Amino acid sequence: MKAPGFWYSPPDRPALAARLLAPLGWAYAAATARRVAQPGTAADVPVICVGNLTVGGTGKTPAVIALIDRLPGVQVVTRGYGGRLAGPVRVAPQHHSAQDVGDEPLLLAAFAPTWVARDRAAGVRAAQAAGARVILLDDGLQNPSVVKSLSIVVVDAARGFGNRRCLPAGPLREPIKVGLKRADLLLSIGTAPDQARFKAGFTSPVPHVTGRLEVLAMGMDWRGARVLAFAGIGDPARFFASLRGEGASVVRAKALDDHQPLSGRLMLRLEAEAKALGAQLVTTEKDAVRLPAAFRARVLTLPVRLRLDDWSPLSAALHRIGVSLP
Numbered sequence: 001m002k003a004p005g006f007w008y009s010p011p012d013r014p015a016l017a018a019r020l021l022a023p024l025g026w027a028y029a030a031a032t033a034r035r036v037a038q039p040g041t042a043a044d045v046p047v048i049c050v051g052n053l054t055v056g057g058t059g060k061t062p063a064v065i066a067l068i069d070r071l072p073g074v075q076v077v078t079r080g081y082g083g084r085l086a087g088p089v090r091v092a093p094q095h096h097s098a099q100d101v102g103d104e105p106l107l108l109a110a111f112a113p114t115w116v117a118r119d120r121a122a123g124v125r126a127a128q129a130a131g132a133r134v135i136l137l138d139d140g141l142q143n144p145s146v147v148k149s150l151s152i153v154v155v156d157a158a159r160g161f162g163n164r165r166c167l168p169a170g171p172l173r174e175p176i177k178v179g180l181k182r183a184d185l186l187l188s189i190g191t192a193p194d195q196a197r198f199k200a201g202f203t204s205p206v207p208h209v210t211g212r213l214e215v216l217a218m219g220m221d222w223r224g225a226r227v228l229a230f231a232g233i234g235d236p237a238r239f240f241a242s243l244r245g246e247g248a249s250v251v252r253a254k255a256l257d258d259h260q261p262l263s264g265r266l267m268l269r270l271e272a273e274a275k276a277l278g279a280q281l282v283t284t285e286k287d288a289v290r291l292p293a294a295f296r297a298r299v300l301t302l303p304v305r306l307r308l309d310d311w312s313p314l315s316a317a318l319h320r321i322g323v324s325l326p
Contacts, residue, residue, distance in 0.1 A: 008171075055234075062189070064138050076115065080117070185206060189210075213304040231284050232260035281295075283301060
């Protein structure tokens, strides 16, 4: 589902639709507040939650991967959005599909042991039993079932918090001040100009870390390459911009719904269109795990990684909970 445009109208000049839906937003915020107030289960190892206050893409998955790269003994617990398995089950890419566990867990399982569990507390217990020294809770900021040792809120610097209203009047899952009271760090992801605009319009009450997504060098020269790019992620435009930034000629940019299944019929249609345009099919890492087996060798992937501008605030926060970065 594409985010409504009025979600990103100026906070001081909200669109008519946002004003009309405001009462529903207040009700949504109240329901979230009641839910997060419930007691949770404390784990025997540090639990680091990487979540967000808004719906849609913020760069949360690259943030989780960046932490995996630096945290020894880490295991991931995630709900497994879009998958049929309730868990807790450890993701096995050689056996599980996106239909089983969701696309994000399949991607994360390539970097660290990953557990899918709709019951987050059960997932944490399973990870502990499997020897986890640190647990990364992928999403779950608004899920109270597990006590968090450290909570990181991720936000897209370009879109910020939108009109700063709660669903369905805006993109927020809960009011900003309420959510950040439970947070230890705010991580904004975006280009330098986007970061500057975000900082000019918002002062964080918690330590603020900035970062950007960079294309991972894989030996592919994208300069001048004609591509048909498609993506079913929260913010496809960011992926298309990354391709253009690498010098690719994006002759067709196809934005799919977030987590949209990549059926054989859809892929045949995209492939036929790419051939007619003399273009190569390209997608994201997250979308690539949903590709039908027959298309995995026919679609290129553009991998990106998160680069923090300064790790020291995060290092200090981790040190306070007994976790040290190498």
